[in-house]
Amino acid sequence: MTAFIKVHNPANGEFIQEVPISTQDEIKKAIIKGHGSFKSWSKVNAHERSRLLREWAQKIQEQKEDIAVLMTKENGKPLCESLGEVDYATSYIDWYAEEAKRIYGRTIPASTESKRIIVSRVPVGLVAAITPWNFPAAMMTRKAAPALAAGCTFIVKPAEETPLTSIKLIELAHEVGFPMDVIQYVNGDGKSVGELFTSSPYVRKITFTGSTPVGKSLIKNSSDTIKHVTMELGGHAPLIVAEDADIDLAVQQTIATKFRNAGQTCVCANRLIVHESIVETYSSKLIHAVSQLKVGNGLEKTTDIGPIINEKGFNKIVSQIKNAVDQGAEVMIGNHFDASSEDGYFFVYPTVLKNVNSSMTIMQEETFGPVAPIISFNKLEEAIEIANSTPYGLAAYFFTNDYRTGTYLTEHLDFGIIGWNDGAPSGAHVPFGGMKESGLGREGGPEGIESYLETKYLSIGNL
Structure with a gap:
């Protein structure tokens, strides 16, 4: 049969x-x-x-x-x-x-x-x-x-x-x-x-x-x-926002890379690493932009965020959020779900977390969902250490208008694809692939x- x-x-x-x-x-x-x-x-x-x-x-x-x-x-x-x-x-x-x-x-x-x-x-x-x-x-x-x-x-x-x-x-x-x-x-x-x-x-x-x-x-x-x-x-892309970055551009591109396909992409930004002098401004603008995203059926013209592909993926996302919150992360927006195992649909509303630290699961494992954890840094070397601290090296992003900062980040980030002030670097004409695992x-x-x-x-x- x-x-x-x-x-x-x-x-x-x-x-x-x-x-x-x-x-x-x-x-x-x-x-x-x-x-x-x-x-x-x-x-x-x-x-x-x-x-x-x-x-x-x-x-x-x-x-x-x-x-x-x-x-x-x-x-x-x-x-x-x-x-x-x-x-x-x-x-x-x-x-x-x-x-x-x-x-x-x-x-x-x-x-x-x-x-x-x-x-x-x-x-x-x-x-x-x-x-x-x-x-x-x-x-x-x-x-x-x-x-x-x-x-x-x-x-x-x-x-x-x-x-x-x-x-x-x-x-x-x-x-x-x-x-x-x-x-x-x-x-x-x-x-x-x-x-x-x-x-x-x-x-x-x-x-x-x-x-x-x-x-x-x-x-x-x-x-x-x-x-x-x-x-x-697999990937676990960092997105670094330097002290001199154009914050509005960084927020716009964060939305583009993080929430495309409900965050279910191998190159989406999974870890937002923001300089401590601008983290509050960046976070505030990001929350405002996230609040405008509409969750729903992808066939509806106004939908920005579709469903999670299945229950397994949904449970992983929920578990990562819970782990982060249990360890002290603060939900700035989101942590809201609309799901039914019986009816077969699973929605995660776009979520932003702050007060995140590197020991949390969400900072160590790929999320594959619309969740953006924010961690701050003081010195550039600290941002690079956080970014490179996983076995993955597919994509990374950074935002800076200083060519010296950009050159330094390019040379020290261990990733096969890097976007400098660019959250969408993919294309048929360019080599796509990762380093490490x-x-x-x-x-x-x-x-x-x-x-x-x-x-x-x-x-x-x-x-």
Whole structure:
């Protein structure tokens, strides 16, 4: 009997659709098909791959509104954010449509007159991806586009909470002419599908966006067959507001980075580290801005903050707030919830905490929710120590108008992505990825296609 994943709207628990769970045999067959089609797809010329990618992006844009509504229904984020994500997703396809034509090799001067040396770049093979629920369109295309551009075949397991968006995008890829076996999807729980991906000798690369513990498991399991891996893992982003910062700009950008997708992003600001001379002014302005945010169903045009994706995520957020308050943190706004396990919806109203210290759970673990803890500092070295005090190093932000302060912070913050007076540094044209336990490799930019390519060296003698 076929088992199904039932997809519900996290804003109201409404049933949307069910999708069949792929059996182990079906997943193994999909892997074999992807491996088999690699031989022909890798020989398709770069200009043809580029054309198909451009047509895929165009097809997605033609159905942008419908895709955004589908995304909001299964994910909960405000519709305006879903519309923005469709654009973000297609920007990766557009970018790598161009990069497909820029996979260059080189010739190297030989040590003798009778030799010629040629270096070429070739696709790694079948790529298996596991993508998260918080950006169901962009996290898939950020992996699929460079893989297909490089000449790899691609198979993805989307998140169980949000499979519908990825399925729709892949169906559109088939409509524009991508062969069925070149880009595929399977459905199931991450652990079992991940084990099939990592154990298969036909899968030559694993790319994953998600938690650090799961990423470590995938890396370990991939070692038996020496697979290529790209891991975009957990974050715990600090946001530093220096003494000379433009406070209004800092507040505006804090709202943008902290409360996007209800704080359910890997790069959102989780720790607000503010100079003691301006902390009261900054806090007051932040509270005012937060008070204007409307919580509700993402399909309502006025909604700024949608629901938490599920009960597990909701309980984690509530636990972190309680832990902080029990240890002396003061709630400046928020700490209000509207949730029902029975009806299947979980809302956390945007919350700001002050009098926070580094021993609190919220300062040590990623929150993934609309909660902003504020801690003050006196000297810049103290802010850097707080910022770098976790195992994570994905994104960091700071606000200053002094080039010396900015340069110092840039050089001493151990993070792969840094925003200077900028709370939204992501883009298809730039390398996205973290340091320390926040990941391996980069996605986006010219760097994003590198991990889908092998280097082949040819030495021609006896000329």
